[in-house]
Amino acid sequence: MSTLIKHVTALTLDEADTILQDIEIALAGSTIVAVGKAPADFAPDEIINGRDLLALPAFFNAHTHAAMTLERGWAEDLPFDRWLNEKIWVAESALEEEDVAWGTALAAAEMLRSGTVGFADHYFWMDQSARVVEQSGMKALLAWCHFGLGAEKEVGQIPFAETVAFAERWQDAAGGRIHTTMGPHSPYMAPPEVLARFAREAQRLGVGAHFHLSESEEQLRNSIARYGKTPTAHVAALGLFDLPQPALVAHCNVVTDDDLALLAEKGVTVAHTPKTYQKLAMQMPPLARMLEHGVKVALATDGPASNSDLNMLEVMRITGLYQKGALGDPEALPLTQLLRLATQSPAAALGFSQSGVLAPGHPADLILVDTTAPHWIPRHDSAAGIVYTAHPGDVAYVWCDGQLLYRQGEYLTLDIERIRWEAEKRAFRMVGRPMTSMRAYQG
Numbered sequence: 179m180s181t182l183i184k185h186v187t188a189l190t191l192d193e194a195d196t197i198l199q200d201i202e203i204a205l206a207g208s209t210i211v212a213v214g215k216a217p218a219d220f221a222p223d224e225i226i227n228g229r230d231l232l233a234l235p236a237f238f239n240a241h242t243h244a245a246m247t248l249e250r251g252w253a254e255d256l257p258f259d260r261w262l263n264e265k266i267w268v269a270e271s272a273l274e275e276e277d278v279a280w281g282t283a284l285a286a287a288e289m290l291r292s293g294t295v296g297f298a299d300h301y302f303w304m305d306q307s308a309r310v311v312e313q314s315g316m317k318a319l320l321a322w323c324h325f326g327l328g329a330e331k332e333v334g335q336i337p338f339a340e341t342v343a344f345a346e347r348w349q350d351a352a353g354g355r356i357h358t359t360m361g362p363h364s365p366y367m368a369p370p371e372v373l374a375r376f377a378r379e380a381q382r383l384g385v386g387a388h389f390h391l392s393e394s395e396e397q398l399r400n401s402i403a404r405y406g407k408t409p410t411a412h413v414a415a416l417g418l419f420d421l422p423q424p425a426l427v428a429h430c431n432v433v434t435d436d437d438l439a440l441l442a443e444k445g446v447t448v449a450h451t452p453k454t455y456q457k458l459a460m461q462m463p464p465l466a467r468m469l470e471h472g473v474k475v476a477l478a479t480d481g482p483a484s485n486s487d488l489n490m491l492e493v494m495r496i497t498g499l500y501q502k503g504a505l506g507d508p509e510a511l512p513l514t515q516l517l518r519l520a521t522q523s524p525a526a527a528l529g530f531s532q533s534g535v536l537a538p539g540h541p542a543d544l545i546l547v548d549t550t551a552p553h554w555i556p557r558h559d560s561a562a563g564i565v566y567t568a569h570p571g572d573v574a575y576v577w578c579d580g581q582l583l584y585r586q587g588e589y590l591t592l593d594i595e596r597i598r599w600e601a602e603k604r605a606f607r608m609v610g611r612p613m614t615s616m617r618a619y620q621g
């Protein structure tokens with residue numbers, strides 16, 4: 179399949195942040211072959227008129243629990259411990275394997291519609307998530323979340339070895355679109371011997387690890403009391419930062435300068451999910467200090483049970499607005515830095531380091547955004563339009579690895595009617611809500 183997009187404006191996110199007007203972009207197979215002028219002999223299968231459309235690299239989401247779409251809107255206006263104990267764990271105790279398939283499919287549809295083609299998923303029954311990635315055409319870094327409590331207490335009663343077997347089974351599947359990693363829940367749930375075992379398995383499989391880290395003062399205090407180390411130093415000592423692939427850690431709300439130096443030295447990426455922190459009134463991580471220390475940061479949504487959606491446009495916007503306000507500095511986090519934190523940085527953290535730029539030879543992971551809505555006019559600054567004004571509904575075309583997945587409201591790989599019906603039915607069942615309000619599914 180080859181495609182020629184003509185007369186388009188392109189926000190390339192190349193090293194010079196080049197913005198090109200009225201150009202051609204040529205896609206062939208899974209790759210971008212030209213940005214500027216297509217080769218004279220290029221014979222596309224399809225031509226798209228790109229006038230009034232803006233091309234840019236697609237978004238990647240560095241940390242989510244995709245199937246938690248099923249708990250969206252179920253646990254609102256609660257402090258973290260009540261949110262978790264009274265609502266989330268109650269719903270999850272009724273989770274069944276097939277629920278994960280439909281919850282993840284709903285997440286995939288939501289992400290595609292807002293221009294995201296890749297996500298780092300950390301949940302249970304991950305074969306279901308992998309099948310959704312395979313079918314949807316998206317890219318992902320998948321980890322089977324494991325608490326280290328003993329199989330009889332894990333969700334789905336899954337033994338440690340099966341979470342590892344999942345990673346082995348799906349590594350580089352779906353034509354290389356699926357990467358896998360080890361998924362301990364966190365150092366506050368998993369005991370040291372389980373974390374060390376994950377590090378050994380990661381070495382054996384040639385993968386990394388993805389887990390929650392250092393989310394509160396309480397976790398920091400408990401870790402120092404129990405292990406004599408901060409959570410960051412504790413996992414480093416257990417080998418989780420010296421793996422074949424760099425670790426991806428979510429949050430780091432409360433970290434010391436020594437922690438930041440260690441994260442930078444080990445090439446760890448910190449997933450930053452500001453909407454969850456604001457909604458659950460958690461301490462905001464020291465993003466500016468992280469970046470000053472040279473820590474890799476990638477933006478993410480977290481699971482929709484805590485942040486309500488999977489919209490990377492909103493995550494970029496909240497990150498920029500919050501940091502400017504908190505630092506008292508309107509020059510903090512300029513537009514293209516925010517765009518990189520939502521494209522190149524998370525793509526690299528997922529193991530797709532060539533994505534996130536519109537340039538020949540790079541993967542065709544890109545979107546076209548319709549810029550004709552009133553909120554786009556006048557089109558002085560394309561980057562400002564994406565970061566501070568675009569709506570998810572402006573996303574008109576989405577390609578991943580050269581495959582067109584979404585076109586002007588139409589899903590080309592997902593059955594959205596069935597996904598909506600199955601997901602809502604299952605979400606209601608999980609919380610014991612009668613389904614009399616639902617109309618029958620007409621497939």
Ligand SMILES: [Zn+2]
Nearest residue numbers: 390428480481
């Ligand atoms: Zn999380």
